[in-house]
Amino acid sequence: MGTLGRAIYTVGNWIRGTGQALDRVGSLLQGSHRLEEHLSRHRTLMSVFDKSPLVDKDAFVAPSASVIGDVQIGKGSSIWYGCVLRGDVNNISVGSGTNIQDNSLVHVAKTNLAGKELPTTIGDYVTIGHSAVIHGCTVEDEAFVGMGATLLDGVVVEKHAMVAAGSLVRENTRIPSGEVWGGNPAKFMRKLTDEEMAYISKSAENYINLAHIHAAENSKSFEEIEVERALRKKYARKDEDYDSMLGIVRETPAELILPDNVLPEKTTTRVPTTHY
Amino acid sequence: MATSLARISRRCLTPSLSSNLIRRHFAAEAVAVATTTEAPKPKSEVTPSADRAKWDYRGQRQIIPLGQWLPKVAVDAYVAPNVVLAGQVTVWDGSSVWNGAVLRGDLDKITLGFCSNVQERCVVHAAWSSPTGLPAETLIDRYVTVGAYSLLRSCTIEPECIIGQHSILMEGSLVETRSILEAGSVVPPGRRIPSGELWGGNPARFIRTLTNEETLEIPKLAVAINHLSGDYFSEFLPYSTVYREVEKFKKSLGIAV
Numbered sequence: 001m002g003t004l005g006r007a008i009y010t011v012g013n014w015i016r017g018t019g020q021a022l023d024r025v026g027s028l029l030q031g032s033h034r035l036e037e038h039l040s041r042h043r044t045l046m047s048v049f050d051k052s053p054l055v056d057k058d059a060f061v062a063p064s065a066s067v068i069g070d071v072q073i074g075k076g077s078s079i080w081y082g083c084v085l086r087g088d089v090n091n092i093s094v095g096s097g098t099n100i101q102d103n104s105l106v107h108v109a110k111t112n113l114a115g116k117e118l119p120t121t122i123g124d125y126v127t128i129g130h131s132a133v134i135h136g137c138t139v140e141d142e143a144f145v146g147m148g149a150t151l152l153d154g155v156v157v158e159k160h161a162m163v164a165a166g167s168l169v170r171e172n173t174r175i176p177s178g179e180v181w182g183g184n185p186a187k188f189m190r191k192l193t194d195e196e197m198a199y200i201s202k203s204a205e206n207y208i209n210l211a212h213i214h215a216a217e218n219s220k221s222f223e224e225i226e227v228e229r230a231l232r233k234k235y236a237r238k239d240e241d242y243d244s245m246l247g248i249v250r251e252t253p254a255e256l257i258l259p260d261n262v263l264p265e266k267t268t269t270r271v272p273t274t275h276y
Numbered sequence: 277m278a279t280s281l282a283r284i285s286r287r288c289l290t291p292s293l294s295s296n297l298i299r300r301h302f303a304a305e306a307v308a309v310a311t312t313t314e315a316p317k318p319k320s321e322v323t324p325s326a327d328r329a330k331w332d333y334r335g336q337r338q339i340i341p342l343g344q345w346l347p348k349v350a351v352d353a354y355v356a357p358n359v360v361l362a363g364q365v366t367v368w369d370g371s372s373v374w375n376g377a378v379l380r381g382d383l384d385k386i387t388l389g390f391c392s393n394v395q396e397r398c399v400v401h402a403a404w405s406s407p408t409g410l411p412a413e414t415l416i417d418r419y420v421t422v423g424a425y426s427l428l429r430s431c432t433i434e435p436e437c438i439i440g441q442h443s444i445l446m447e448g449s450l451v452e453t454r455s456i457l458e459a460g461s462v463v464p465p466g467r468r469i470p471s472g473e474l475w476g477g478n479p480a481r482f483i484r485t486l487t488n489e490e491t492l493e494i495p496k497l498a499v500a501i502n503h504l505s506g507d508y509f510s511e512f513l514p515y516s517t518v519y520r521e522v523e524k525f526k527k528s529l530g531i532a533v
Binding site for chain 2: 023035037038039040041042043044045046055056057062063064075080081082101102103129130131147148165166167183184206210213214217218219228229232235
């Protein structure tokens with residue numbers, strides 16, 4: 001049966017060769033419009049001349065994020081997908097345990113209209129929501145910037161303060177501790193309860209755990225990805241309820257189990273709303 | 277010509293031994309000055325890892341499985357190459373996810389219904405729990421157009437809606453069928469946009485009811501974007517041919533292919 005196996009292998013090779021030839025013919029037909037795929041040149045950590053980012057080994061930086069220039073990221077922080085932290089004209093420092101969520105932009109101003117130098121400082125355990133725009137601001141520890149918020153030059157968000165979603169905080173506004181500011185232009189809305197302040201720190205911790213999972217997943221090698229894909233395919237058809245009805249207990253393979261500390265414990269207390 | 281000139285100038289300008297010593301002396305002096313005048317800052321130590329990848333030639337993976345959850349994309353749905361789908365995301369038939377969007381279903385489910393579209397740079401996320409107490413999954417039903425740069429978090433969008441560009445829908449909000457949200461609107465948590473109405477603003481307020489003609493246009497917009505996404509879909513081959521560039525790259529570096 002060796003010769004049969006060999007024959008099938010050769011036929012398979014012919015078919016693949018034919019396929020590649022057909023691909024070349026098709027490209028010829030497409031002419032100059034044809035699609036030429038290139039490797040991704042996107043640089044996650046990029047230096048601008050002599051300013052290079054300093055990222056802690058425990059921090060998660062998503063591959064599609066861009067950390068450029070003079071940026072310092074502390075332990076346990078996470079920079080999520082699509083963020084841009086551009087420390088090209090000045091310095092950005094992100095503390096530990098902070099999360100800068102997807103598609104946000106952190107930029108700095110060398111001098112603005114008033115002529116001040118504005119590095120951006122983001123403290124520890126800060127949560128910066130999706131698509132926020134932070135330009136030359138100081139955000140102190142355990143603050144919460146809502147999603148879609150725009151913070152202009154010189155804004156200071158104090159400890160335990162909250163910027164509501166979608167707000168536009170004008171230049172040099174100071175958001176005092178324990179208050180929620182929102183709207184366009186941002187005005188004082190209400191004070192934060194102690195429960196909500198505790199929630200801010202808890203959410204930052206939850207994000208640290210979540211970041212570990214994403215970091216592990218994004219740094220997998222090709223072989224690992226393929227192995228897990230095969231495992232997942234195998235376990236896709238197995239339904240837990242059906243199995244338990246039959247009295248079978250199947251074990252999901254270890255690679256496919258998420259650590260417990262990501263999903264929240266089932267609590268009966270209502271989680272406080274993040275804004276309003 | 278230019279390269280030889282550069283080479284000559286580089287050789288001439290490289291410092292001699294003495295100027296090296298002078299430079300080192302100045303550097304030491306500068307450091308001494310800096311340390312004495314700098315106020316003690318309680319800065320945490322950043323310990324970088326030596327083998328953190330600064331650049332991965334693979335780029336960002338489009339589909340990121342987390343544990344057992346694998347994002348599922350329908351065969352005729354167009355998902356742009358720089359979109360990130362992570363966790364429990366299902367993109368149903370005829371729908372499209374445009375460039376730069378991030379659909380992060382790591383805490384709860386995200387569903388994008390039939391013939392819907394999530395336009396450029398949106399972020400769709402699902403929180404752990406919603407203030408309404410209902411399941412915190414993000415459900416975008418059929419024929420929904422989510423405009424560019426929107427942020428959706430744990431919301432439910434019923435069939436045939438239009439969400440304007442740069443709008444923000446917070447946890448637990450519900451947009452009922454055939455309603456339109458104006459661009460830039462912010463829907464606070466747990467709010468409901470009633471059926472057949474036009475809302476907008478920050479926070480979203482009632483503007484007017486929609487006429488029948490406008491209501492009929494809503495699914496037409498979704499279908500039009502579906503046709504557009506067909507063009508984009510046909511631009512891509514079923515399997516990437518980047519391996520050829522990798523082989524060229526490796527050959528140029530002398531690595532065995």
